Amino acid sequence: MSRVSLGCYSFAILAASGVISVAFAQDGSRDLATFFSGHLSAAGTFQNHFDGSTRGVRVDVHGAPGPRGFKLIEDTVYSDGEKHRSLWTFSKVAEGQYIGEGTDLIGFAKVQAQGDGIEIVYRAHVTTKDGKIHDLDFKQTYIFNQSGTADYRVKVSFLFVPVGDACMTLRKLPY
DSSP: OOOOOTTHHHHHHHHHHTTSSHHHHHOSSOOHHHHHOEEEEEEEEEEETTTOOEEEEEEEEEEEEOSSEEEEEEEEEETTSOEEEEEEEEEEEETTEEEEEETTEEEEEEEEEETTEEEEEEEEEEEOTTSOEEEEEEEEEEEEOTTSEEEEEEEEEETTEEEEEEEEEEEEEOO
C-alpha cells in the first residue's frame, strides 16, 4: 500500500476536472473523456481538521481518452515537500456517469455529471504520516465557470466525522 496524506486521493480526480471548463458548462453531451484529455493543473489548499494544519497543494495531470472512458496520470506536490503519483482509470456506465478505479480505492469512485458540475464520491485506504491506515470517505463537488476554470471543493470524513476539506482552482494548460 502506498503512503499518502489525507488529501491525495481527492486531487487525482479534482485535477482532471479542470479540463471541463467552458465547454462543459455549455455542452450537454457530458463526454468527460474528451474534456479530460490533455494537460491540466490545479492549485489550492488542504485543511486538516484533525490537527488544524493547512497545506498548499499543486497537481499536474495528463489525461487521455480510452475505448470506454479515460485514463489520468496525476502528480501531486504539497507545500511541505510531500509528493505522490497516481494512476486512475474511468469507465463510462451511462450518459454523464462514470466509475473510477485507482490505487487504494475501496470499490469504485462514482462520478455523476449534471448541469455545470460534477460530483464524485468514493472511499479509500489512506496512510497518514504517522503510518496509521484509515478508510476515509471523499465527496467532491466541481462547479465550472465561463472563464475556463473550475471551483472545486472536497470533503473528507471518517465515519461521518469531517476530517478535512480542500478548495482549489483548476485550469487547462497547453500541451
